[in-house]
Amino acid sequence: MSHATQVEHPLATPDIIRRTLDKLSDDPEALSSCRLVARGWLSYATAHLLRDCTISLLSHDEFADFSACLDDVTFSTPSFPHLVRRLSIGSYDTDPILGSLPVLDAQTLLRLLNLLPALSHLGLFTRSIIPWSGGSRFEVPDQWTPRDMVEVTIKASQANDQLIRPVVSKATAMLRELCRFMSLFGQVDMLHLESQCHWLNGVELKTITHLPSLKHLQAKTLILNTEACLIGLIQKSSATRHNVTHLQCMPIDNATAEVMQSFILRCSKLVSLRFRSYHDDLAPEEIGEPTPRYDLTKSSLKLIHLETPCGSEESEESFAEFYLKPWVDTLGKLSPTIEKIVLDFYVPDSGSDMTQVLRMLVFSPDHPDSTGWSDLDNALAQYDHLTKVEFRVSFIETEENRDVEPWVGVIDFICKSMPILHYAGVLRFVAADHDADDDSEAASSPGTRSLSIDDD
Numbered sequence: 001m002s003h004a005t006q007v008e009h010p011l012a013t014p015d016i017i018r019r020t021l022d023k024l025s026d027d028p029e030a031l032s033s034c035r036l037v038a039r040g041w042l043s044y045a046t047a048h049l050l051r052d053c054t055i056s057l058l059s060h061d062e063f064a065d066f067s068a069c070l071d072d073v074t075f076s077t078p079s080f081p082h083l084v085r086r087l088s089i090g091s092y093d094t095d096p097i098l099g100s101l102p103v104l105d106a107q108t109l110l111r112l113l114n115l116l117p118a119l120s121h122l123g124l125f126t127r128s129i130i131p132w133s134g135g136s137r138f139e140v141p142d143q144w145t146p147r148d149m150v151e152v153t154i155k156a157s158q159a160n161d162q163l164i165r166p167v168v169s170k171a172t173a174m175l176r177e178l179c180r181f182m183s184l185f186g187q188v189d190m191l192h193l194e195s196q197c198h199w200l201n202g203v204e205l206k207t208i209t210h211l212p213s214l215k216h217l218q219a220k221t222l223i224l225n226t227e228a229c230l231i232g233l234i235q236k237s238s239a240t241r242h243n244v245t246h247l248q249c250m251p252i253d254n255a256t257a258e259v260m261q262s263f264i265l266r267c268s269k270l271v272s273l274r275f276r277s278y279h280d281d282l283a284p285e286e287i288g289e290p291t292p293r294y295d296l297t298k299s300s301l302k303l304i305h306l307e308t309p310c311g312s313e314e315s316e317e318s319f320a321e322f323y324l325k326p327w328v329d330t331l332g333k334l335s336p337t338i339e340k341i342v343l344d345f346y347v348p349d350s351g352s353d354m355t356q357v358l359r360m361l362v363f364s365p366d367h368p369d370s371t372g373w374s375d376l377d378n379a380l381a382q383y384d385h386l387t388k389v390e391f392r393v394s395f396i397e398t399e400e401n402r403d404v405e406p407w408v409g410v411i412d413f414i415c416k417s418m419p420i421l422h423y424a425g426v427l428r429f430v431a432a433d434h435d436a437d438d439d440s441e442a443a444s445s446p447g448t449r450s451l452s453i454d455d456d
Contacts, residue, residue: 017044024048047083084116090125090155106180113147113184123153124181146186146216153192154181171203171229176211179233183212191219193234195226203229205236215239221246225276228259235259241266248274257292265298274305277346283309284322291322293329301335307344310357310393319360324372332379340388341380347395354404358393362413373417381420389421390428397433406431 021044024030028049035045089104104124113119156174182191205211211233218239224231224247231249234240244267249260264270275291277283284291291308308323331341347357363372380386391414393406407429415422 014040017041021045021048081115082118085118086121087112087116087119088123088125090123106177106184109181110144110184119147120150122149122151123155125153125155144184147184148187149185149189151190151192152185152188153194154178155192155194172208175203175205175208175229175233178230179211179214179236182214182217182233182237186216187218188220190221190223191217191234191240192223193226193230194223195230203227205229205232211236218243220244222248224249224260228256231256231259231263235263235266242268245269246272246274248276250276253289254292257294260292261294261296264294264296268300270300271302272305273299273301273303275307277307277309285318289322290326293326295333296330296335297333299335300337302337303340303342304331304334304338305342305344306330307346309348310345310360314357314360316360316363320363320372324376328372328375328379331376332382334383336383337385338383339385340390341386342390342392344392344394347393352395354393354395354401354406355408357395358406358410361410373414377418377420387426388428389426390430392430392432394432 017040021031021034021041024034025048031045031049034041035049109124156178178193185191214233214237216239217237219234219237220243222234222240222244224234241263247264247267247270264273273296296304306327308319310319327343345358345361347354361373380389391407395401395406411429415427418427421427
């Protein structure tokens with residue numbers, strides 16, 4: 001129906017229109033059609049259409065153009081800037097061409113937050129977080145109130161050498177700017193901080209002056225896939241330390257693990273800890289160091305989740321040396337409050353033979369590490385509140401592997417090697433779609449199937 005022939009529908013009250021369009025909130029095509037039904041439908045449908053906004057900015061000129069649009073472009077009611085709830089700058093998985101690195105500084109971010117007062121989800125997937133001038137002054141208005149957010153993701157890969165010289169000062173400039181970024185926020189339900197800046201290794205925060213205070217930053221869930229110095233930045237936020245309940249991180253090396261352990265023990269309300277495997281080139285077997293060991297006896301953890309990548313080419317020797325032995329040490333030093341442990345075997349290659357990927361868990365009787373699982377059994381027997389030890393294989397589901405049972409031939413071996421936990425009834429074996437992976441009850445999770453110990 002064209003605008004020229006629009007008529008108002010007396011039975012379609014604002015409440016009915018709102019409820020109808022709420023049901024269509026994830027259907028852009030239907031919402032676009034609803035905008036043409038009648039004048040009363042226009043603003044509600046437009047509000048849903050503009051709630052998710054993805055923008056790629058590769059220069060300050062492009063940001064200036066976007067800012068002008070925020071200032072000038074409005075719809076009837078409400079205006080465009082007040083509609084945007086989610087904003088992504090750049091793409092998590094797509095990197096720009098080297099030499100044309102996008103840049104975002106804290107002053108620019110502050111302006112963006114001012115222009116989008118309803119923003120609750122922000123993703124900054126920029127390659128270079130550096131002051132545009134290499135040292136621009138950061139001025140926060142006196143009336144600025146740290147913004148509460150549902151989700152904030154900041155990913156920085158490296159600095160643009162053309163923007164700041166000498167190169168040795170990149171670490172100082174970037175860390176100060178990241179601290180400025182985070183100082184703009186108050187309570188954040190989920191904060192995801194990620195970087196791949198190898199020149200940050202070894203940087204000490206105490207050598208950097210004029211770092212902004214993070215006294216207002218309060219994250220409940222943290223994802224930290226980053227270097228030790230950036231973990232140290234988060235540790236500066238006492239509000240986060242005293243309120244974070246869920247932490248996910250990627251242990252890269254022992255130096256980072258040392259800082260991470262200190263941070264974990266300072267988080268008084270932390271109940272869930274997950275160590276994920278992100279990058280194949282940083283896997284323990286690639287860098288030649290076993291996955292880090294932790295002493296978590298003084299933590300308040302109820303759940304710990306350990307992940308390792310695996311494939312049909314993995315060997316028992318490699319798994320035992322780089323994963324199982326460190327796991328036994330770490331899991332033997334948990335808080336007495338621990339209730340659930342997840343050992344997650346992630347298969348990154350969708351073409352792997354799912355009937356063979358877990359064979360590395362089965363040791364022959366004469367194998368030098370054949371007692372690894374029984375050592376773990378003895379280590380875990382000390383925890384009175386432990387109700388579930390979940391062995392999980394997670395993978396990208398395809399037509400070929402959808403009905404494959406990867407635990408066949410493995411369950412019986414592990415149960416016989418861990419008789420204490422087996423007879424206590426706490427062992428679980430799960431196969432899950434990696435995209436649907438979470439730490440809720442496995443049997444109720446979409447894309448997840450559980451196998452009892454009798455299925456073998």
